[in-house]
Amino acid sequence: xxxxxxxxxxxxxxxxxxxxxxxxxxxxxxxxxxxxxxxxxxxxxxxxxxxxxxxxxxxxxxxxxxxxxxxxxxxxxxxxxxxxxxxxxxxxxxxxxxxxxxxxxxxxxxxxxxxxxxxxxxxxxxxxxxxxxxxxxxxxxxxxxxxxxxxxxxxxxxxxxxxxxxxxxxxxxxxxxxxxxxxxxxxxxxxxxxxxxxxxxxxxxxxxxxxxxxxxxxxxxxxxxxxxxxxxxxxxxxxxxxxxxxxxxxxxxxxxxxxxxxxxxxxxxxxxxxxxxxxxxxxxxxxxxxxxxxxxxxxxxxxxxxxxxxxxxxxxxxxxxxxxxxxxxxxxxxxxxxxxxxxxxxxxxxxxxxxxxxxxxxxxxxxxxxxxxx
Numbered sequence: 001x002x003x004x005x006x007x008x009x010x011x012x013x014x015x016x017x018x019x020x021x022x023x024x025x026x027x028x029x030x031x032x033x034x035x036x037x038x039x040x041x042x043x044x045x046x047x048x049x050x051x052x053x054x055x056x057x058x059x060x061x062x063x064x065x066x067x068x069x070x071x072x073x074x075x076x077x078x079x080x081x082x083x084x085x086x087x088x089x090x091x092x093x094x095x096x097x098x099x100x101x102x103x104x105x106x107x108x109x110x111x112x113x114x115x116x117x118x119x120x121x122x123x124x125x126x127x128x129x130x131x132x133x134x135x136x137x138x139x140x141x142x143x144x145x146x147x148x149x150x151x152x153x154x155x156x157x158x159x160x161x162x163x164x165x166x167x168x169x170x171x172x173x174x175x176x177x178x179x180x181x182x183x184x185x186x187x188x189x190x191x192x193x194x195x196x197x198x199x200x201x202x203x204x205x206x207x208x209x210x211x212x213x214x215x216x217x218x219x220x221x222x223x224x225x226x227x228x229x230x231x232x233x234x235x236x237x238x239x240x241x242x243x244x245x246x247x248x249x250x251x252x253x254x255x256x257x258x259x260x261x262x263x264x265x266x267x268x269x270x271x272x273x274x275x276x277x278x279x280x281x282x283x284x285x286x287x288x289x290x291x292x293x294x295x296x297x298x299x300x301x302x303x304x305x306x307x308x309x310x311x312x313x314x315x316x317x318x319x320x321x322x323x324x325x326x327x328x329x330x331x332x333x334x335x336x337x338x339x340x341x342x343x344x345x346x347x348x349x350x351x352x353x354x355x356x357x358x359x360x361x362x363x364x365x366x367x368x369x370x371x372x373x374x
Contacts, residue, residue, distance in 0.1 A: 004161065011157040014150050016353060019346035021134070021147040028131035029202065030339030031124075033323055033332050039124045040088065043105065046115070052086035053109040059263070060245055062106050066092055069113055075102065077265040083108050084261065084285060093119060095267060132210070145210025148203045151342070155200035158192045181355050188348035195341040198324070202338065205322040216315075225311025231291040231300035232270045241266060241273075241294040251275035251290040254299045261285040266294040279305065283325075287316055 031038065059080065066077075078101070079093040090106040103119040106112070119125055126135070134140035164171015171193065174186040208215035220227040248260065255277045262285065264274035277288040287305035292298065308316070320326035324335030 007157045007160050011154060011161060012349070012353060014154055014157075015346065015349045018147045018150040018154075019342070019349065021143060022151050022342045023346050024134065025131055025144055025147060025206070026339045026342035028127050028339075030336045031127050032131055033335045033339070035124055035128070039122075040085075042123060043089065046117070047089070047105050048114065050087045050089055050107055050109070056083075056108045057111040059248065059260075062090055062092070062108075062111055063244065065111055065113065066094075066104055066106065070094060070102075070104070072096070076267060078267050079265065080263040082261055089114065141210050145207050148206035148210060152200055152203035152207065155196045155203060159196050162189060162193045164189070164193060181352075184348050184351045188345060188352065191341055191344045191348070195338045198335065198338045199341060201321045202335075205318040208318065209322075219314055220311040223309070223311040223314055225309040228301070228303075228312070231272050231293075233266065233272050233294045233300075234296070235269050236295045239295050242297045244273075246297050247273045247292055248275065250292060250297050250299060251277070254290045254302050255288060255304060258288055272300060284316075284319070 059082070063077065063080070074096045075094040076096070077092065078095040079091075081091040083089060088108075090108045092104040092106060094102040094104065096102070100121065101119040102116055103122070104116045105114045107114055120129075129135055132141065132144060134144055136143065162171060172190055174190055175182055178186075208219070217227060244263075248263075251260065251273075258277035258279045260275060261278045262276040264276070266272055271294065273292045273294055275290045275292070276286060277290060278285050279288060282288070282305060287303070287308075289303045290299060291301040291303075293300055303312075305316075324331040324338070327334075
């Protein structure tokens with residue numbers, strides 16, 4: 001009983017303390033489950049639809065065209081994302097010191113530049129930053145990470161406190177015709193137990209991401225896996241980066257049988273080219289990649305999703321567990337409701353706390369009056 005009382009107190013006050021932050025993170029997370037589809041829809045509204053054709057233009061020609069259209073020497077290529085569906089565009093990101101990232105949208109079949117936008121101010125980017133950092137930079141990242149840890153504890157204590165452990169069927173029932181106090185409690189217990197495991201997964205992975213500097217070495221230590229070393233280019237004074245065509249050729253040779261999905265350009269003298277690759281059986285576009293020295297084109301590291309160490313498999317599993325993509329469309333739809341659950345749980349939890357608080361006030365008031373009359 002003491003343990004249950006402690007769990008109850010912990011569950012109540014952690015929920016009240018972190019509820020509002022968890023609500024914001026949960027609601028934005030529901031939108032991010034279908035981030036790619038929503039972004040694609042918004043892009044079509046802004047720049048028009050892309051009509052699929054038989055042949056796409058080469059990456060080199062697209063880069064040459066963007067360079068000609070944006071001759072500002074302060075603008076540097078930082079990322080190029082290739083379309084994964086026939087009606088998707090090529091996305092190119094240009095960075096400039098102390099300025100927002102400029103995203104250029106290109107038709108992959110004609111090479112025509114459809115337009116550009118400031119990436120940080122795109123709707124889905126704002127929603128992502130609100131979800132990840134509460135739009136408050138490093139401080140927001142820490143607050144959201146702590147809130148994720150508290151949510152994980154709330155899930156564990158909520159599962160422990162669930163009344164269905166004593167009587168299973170009543171634990172899943174909601175008495176809609178009962179007093180509002182009882183109905184409110186039933187909604188809280190049912191919504192909580194249905195979503196607890198999934199909320200715990202999103203909370204744990206979110207906490208690890210927001211405090212990745214500390215979580216990463218623990219993950220590799222627990223899995224007895226070597227921690228990947230960050231590849232760096234060997235600085236050669238006066239030498240320009242190697243031609244992109246050769247970089248792509250060497251990347252294909254290093255990881256044959258996988259299609260190129262994106263290119264990360266070096267943005268500092270020590271940075272490397274990062275070429276994303278995707279095998280036919282893969283759903284994600286980010287698991288396999290090749291790192292190359294920007295000056296010599298030397299292959300510094302190959303990340304092959306077909307032969308990853310356990311630690312890297314665990315890290316890769318965070319993404320599908322956090323966004324619900326591990327079971328395809330059904331789990332993604334489920335995760336929309338999981339994202340709404342913190343709002344339901346906070347509102348119903350607050351109502352329960354108010355009823356209990358008022359009951360204590362009433363009892364205290366009656367006791368005071370009794371003492372006064374005595």
